[in-house]
Amino acid sequence: xxxxxxxxxxxxxxxxxxxxxxxxxxxxxxxxxxxxxxxxxxxxxxxxxxxxxxxxxxxxxxxxxxxxxxxxxxxxxxxxxxxxxxxxxxxxxxxxxxxxxxxxxxxxxxxxxxxxxxxxxxxxxxxxxxxxxxxxxxxxxxxxxxxxxxxxxxxxxxxxxxxxxxxxxxxxxxxxxxxxxxxxxxxxxxxxxxxxxxxxxxxxxxxxxxxxxxxxxxxxxxxxxxxxxxxxxxxxxxxxxxxxxxxxxxxxxxxxxxxxxxxxxxxxxxx
Amino acid sequence: xxxxxxxxxxxxxxxxxxxxxxxxxxxxxxxxxxxxxxxxxxxxxxxxxxxxxxxxxxxxxxxxxxxxxxxxxxxxxxxxxxxxxxxxxxxxxxxxxxxxxxxxxxxxxxxxxxxxxxxxxxxxxxxxxxxxxxxxxxxxxxxxxxxxxxxxxxxxxxxxxxxxxxxxxxxxxxxxxxxxxxxxxxxxxxxxxxxxxxxxxxxxxxxxxxxxxxxxxxxxxxxxxxxxxxxxxxxxxxxxxxxxxxxxxxxxxxxxxxxxxxxxxxxxxxx
Numbered sequence: 070x071x072x073x074x075x076x077x078x079x080x081x082x083x084x085x086x087x088x089x090x091x092x093x094x095x096x097x098x099x100x101x102x103x104x105x106x107x108x109x110x111x112x113x114x115x116x117x118x119x120x121x122x123x124x125x126x127x128x129x130x131x132x133x134x135x136x137x138x139x140x141x142x143x144x145x146x147x148x149x150x151x152x153x154x155x156x157x158x159x160x161x162x163x164x165x166x167x168x169x170x171x172x173x174x175x176x177x178x179x180x181x182x183x184x185x186x187x188x189x190x191x192x193x194x195x196x197x198x199x200x201x202x203x204x205x206x207x208x209x210x211x212x213x214x215x216x217x218x219x220x221x222x223x224x225x226x227x228x229x230x231x232x233x234x235x236x237x238x239x240x241x242x243x244x245x246x247x248x249x250x251x252x253x254x255x256x257x258x259x260x261x262x263x264x265x266x267x268x269x270x271x272x273x274x275x276x277x278x279x280x281x282x283x284x285x286x287x288x289x290x291x292x293x294x295x296x297x298x299x300x301x302x303x304x305x306x307x308x309x310x311x312x313x314x315x316x317x318x319x320x321x322x323x324x325x326x327x328x329x330x331x332x333x334x335x336x337x338x339x340x
Numbered sequence: 341x342x343x344x345x346x347x348x349x350x351x352x353x354x355x356x357x358x359x360x361x362x363x364x365x366x367x368x369x370x371x372x373x374x375x376x377x378x379x380x381x382x383x384x385x386x387x388x389x390x391x392x393x394x395x396x397x398x399x400x401x402x403x404x405x406x407x408x409x410x411x412x413x414x415x416x417x418x419x420x421x422x423x424x425x426x427x428x429x430x431x432x433x434x435x436x437x438x439x440x441x442x443x444x445x446x447x448x449x450x451x452x453x454x455x456x457x458x459x460x461x462x463x464x465x466x467x468x469x470x471x472x473x474x475x476x477x478x479x480x481x482x483x484x485x486x487x488x489x490x491x492x493x494x495x496x497x498x499x500x501x502x503x504x505x506x507x508x509x510x511x512x513x514x515x516x517x518x519x520x521x522x523x524x525x526x527x528x529x530x531x532x533x534x535x536x537x538x539x540x541x542x543x544x545x546x547x548x549x550x551x552x553x554x555x556x557x558x559x560x561x562x563x564x565x566x567x568x569x570x571x572x573x574x575x576x577x578x579x580x581x582x583x584x585x586x587x588x589x590x591x592x593x594x595x596x597x598x599x600x601x602x603x604x605x606x607x608x609x610x611x
Contacts, residue, residue, distance in 0.1 A: 220495065227491075
């Protein structure tokens, strides 16, 4: 039985860990009136290197946790889940609309490209699923998509090596994939990657549009809430309500790195 | 009720993921007659960055899975569990003896050092627990222990960047911690690190003994089975029986990197 939603209902956002905080930040910037419930599955992070069966099970668990808070909308901030288990999320949350970062990012890339040649970077699982290429081609059948998994970008971002020569070396090696491909647009297909946006941008050069899917999600969220008359107009700014399945020592340091502010209270939930 | 053990009973080994395969390899080399059951909790890896509460829960689960196979000995190949939850393992397996990599590695380091100045590297959780320093000092109260967490070594090893300039840069930065400390011994306090042993050795220089705790565990296992009359004499060589909680795509590549041979059949277990 789906719950009743109102403009005051919260927006539910989940991710395999804390990378989705880049989406929280983008939503707060674009829609400061909205209440946000964020769940990060920090006890089972990362999803990227795991199998599809396991990722689908975790996606159902994560959605069920957010549904306890009767959200008006669910945002899948995890690219891996968006690629491999969006149907599981939609099934678990009934008639509540779902936005996945993947489709939002793919849509913005198709709008941005002028030569229909698009690069995508992400985790191993996201890239192997080929979901970005499929989604981009469903929106623009003429688009050519070039992909590259960049597994070290997440640990490098979490270590805060946002301007380190080792990060530059690894970025150069990963992004060399796109040399000679003549792409004009590059999708950051993992929510951690905006943290490394500067190094990535400098490595590929200023001629290439960088698509941050967190910003794309925020745009799509505004459109969807507006269309359905569910934009919150009450203007009571609040901190996001944070749920995590584990509270590791480094959490507050990483929260600060992602959000640019001190960690508020967090609630521990069992998975 | 503890089960009956015989020399033919298997040795149970577990780790948070696949790093513990370096221990499997060391045991196979030292004790080729022994049957080995290995469980890697690949659905919930890594343990290193998670909280103590979560790590202790996972340790109990992992031990219970191995106990189904009625082992004569349990080896905790995970440094994080050895540091934070060895008592949980001992409680879960009743009278079956338990060997943790941490104590084995600490013991070998104390034997190897000549000036009682020992360096330890490991994951964030292992280093923050201070367990190596406490264990080394319980064996040699005069020893001085210097520690450094090296969180990027695990993803770099898993990416196979065993001889990459970025790995060298990061190793230099991490291991610079020991400059001027006059250590003569360095403990690889994480089962992944033997994969990067060459770069680590070249970075600290040839004067420093490198302690591989997988080798230390194999030595301790031989002693303990010998003392208790439980060495297997039947000489029927077999592949290790592999259990995992998830079977990710990269598993066979990483198995080969760690074991130097093709992946045998693996069994999926639920956690």
